[in-house]
Amino acid sequence: MYEFIAFYIFAISTVILFLITVLSKNVLYAMTSLAAGMVMISGFFFLLGADFLGVVQLIVYVGAVMALYAFAMMFFDTTKDVKEKYNNPKLVFLLGGLMAVVFVIIFSAPIIGENIQVASPITDGVGNAQAVGIVLFTKYLVPFEVAAIMLLVAMVAGIILAGKKMDKSLTTTVLPLVDKESEDEILKKESR
Amino acid sequence: MDATMLPEVTAVGVIIKAILILAIISAIAGFGTYIERKVLAFMQRRLGPQHVGPYGLLQLAADGIKLFTKEDIIPQHANRLIFAVAPAITAATAFIALGAVPVFPDFTIPLVDVYVPSIASDVNVGILFVLGMMAAGLYGPLLAGMAQSNKWGLLGSARTAIQFLSYEVVTGLSLLAPIMLVGSLSFVDFNNYQSDGTWLVVYQPVAFILFLIAGYAETNRTPFDLLEHEAEIVSGYVTEYSGMRWGMFFIGEYANMITIGIIASIVFLGGYNDWWIFPGWIMILAKIAFSFFFMLWVRAAWPHVRPDQLMWLCWKVLMPLAVINVVITGIVMMAG
Structure with missing residues (x-):
């Protein structure tokens, strides 16, 4: 209830x-x-x-x-x-509506078919976190590791993209009050 | 402990406990401000509040009346709805987090013989739930700063975001090592693990210190109170707030301080186990009181840090230390 x-x-x-x-x-x-x-x-x-x-x-x-x-x-x-900006509201409406219908069909299909099988039934005496861990390190080990590698790649890429002036602290660098262009030049000089 | 013992949680019991938590913690939060002012005053060789009532004790009532009756101002260009909701988020999440921490040992009410489990809601992933709720509490300052169309407020909410992204990793990783030792995420299991008298802080001193530092950042205590740094950004996210809305931020902050104190006591300092001749409920009260006092002590002793210093500290010092601590704990557990 x-x-x-x-x-x-x-x-x-x-x-x-x-x-x-x-x-x-x-x-x-x-x-x-x-x-x-x-x-x-x-x-x-x-x-x-x-x-x-x-x-x-x-x-x-x-x-x-x-x-x-x-x-x-x-x-x-x-x-x-x-x-x-709405360039083509009809197209957006159509595509969005289609997506919604497709999702509803995908998720309701097994309910109509009435053959939902539990892929990993709950083991007695095992807590929630443990159950997730067991499934993660046995059945889904390969996707788990692939996801880990993908995240590592993304992290390395992020650091490379953002890390150009990482050896300089922007807040402690004392800049004279000048316009934006000469500010960039000063930063460039310092990083050399 | 006879046949009338009710091990299951009843709805009435939960409601009573929720009301008790609300009432007691709100009162303690008010009293905490008095304690804070007195302790800081003694540490800085001042007198603190002393004119209203004996030893200034009625200053509490005076402040309360002021807060309740003050005019509630909403700035003209502010987003009114979000501005009004933000303080409620801080206060509500602080109290929800308190709902999942056990404070006293389970006990039986003497005359009516009703068995009372001490925890309002025993989620079996209690630690994660409390941390998640306290993290959600930071939406209060964030939304408050963004809704008030004030540059100091905006700076305050920008600082909220970076502070959250800094300490959150350290909190999680520092608690991971004790979680590995105990093998459970439930506070009750943590308490029972230390029932032989050996506190977890003996095995995990590094994790304890890291957790305290991250906890102070989480509750905006002074070395890390970047969000409303009076000397730099006027009052940060609470610049435009007054009256009861400001009071709700305040109560939320103090409730969070108490929550951090309870977590530190239960996870690292032996919880509510009996010790020598002292029963468990006195021990846990003493531990919580000491952690509260320790926060005031730190506030009196340390200056503010800058936002970039906080990020530097969290990501370059504390996080590697926490990871090393987790790895060493794992190796010792595998070998032992």
Whole structure:
């Protein structure tokens, strides 16, 4: 009974929050509802008894959306609405609608077929985190390692892209109050 | 401990505990401000509050009345909704985090003979849940700074983001080593692991220090209170706040300080186990009080750091130390 009520509360609020994310013209509203929607999704994991995944969802997306906020802060005036350009609204509507229909069909197909099989049933006496660990290091070992290598590559690429002047601290470098171009020249001279 | 013992959690019990947490922690947060001012005053050879009531004790009431009755101002160009919601996020997440930490040992109410588990909600991944909730609490300062259309506020929220991205890794990695030793993410298991009297801080001194440093960054305590650094950015994310909304940020911060104190006590300092002639509930209160005092002590003793110094400290010093600590713990566990 409680689960029933809780599920509908989480489901409705998730849908509404993500609708705000898509439809709102204000960056602050969009980002906030995105973060709140992520928190609501973790509610589903708690309802299903997957505490570990729920908490991981919480921690990972809180951090990830926080980084998005930083970008929003740099690119937009967050107290004003963003003017969006719609070049071809009909095409966008068509493609978006098709995607939604395809997703609904994909996820509802096994329910209609009534042959959902549990791929990795819960082992008795094993906690949530342990169960995830066992599956991760036996059945899904290869995808796990491939993902790790991909992340490593991305990290190295990020450091190379961002690390041009990393030996200089920008806050401790004393710059005379000059215009942008000569500022760059001073930095160039110092890095030589 | 007889037949009337109810091991399962009842809905009424959870609600009672939630109300107790709200009431007690709010009161302690208020009292904490008085303690903080007095302790800082003694350390800096001042007197602190002393005019209102005996030893200035009623200063609490005076501050409370001021906070409740102050005019609540929302700036003209601010995003009103987000501006109003932000303080609630900080306060709510702080209290939700407290819902998953055990404070006292399980006990039986004497006359009615009802068995009471001490924890409001025993999530079996308690540590991760509390850390995640406290991390979500940083959305409060972030949104507050961005919604108030004030440059100091914006700087404050930019600092929130970098502070979050700095300390979060250190907190997780420093707690990972004790988690490996205990083999569980539940606070109750941590407490039971130390029931033989050996505190985990003996095995994991490095992790303890790293956790304390990261915890101070998490609660914006002074060496790392970049978010509202009065000397640099006026008041950071709370520049435009007044009255009760400001008070909610305040209560949230103090609740988080207490949470960090409880985590440190249970994970590293032996939890609520009996020690010598002292029962467990006195021990844990003493430990929490000491961690609270330690935060004030640190505040009196250390100057602020700059944001780049915080990032340097977290990413270049603390994180490698934490990783080395985890690796050594793993090697010792495999060998032993």
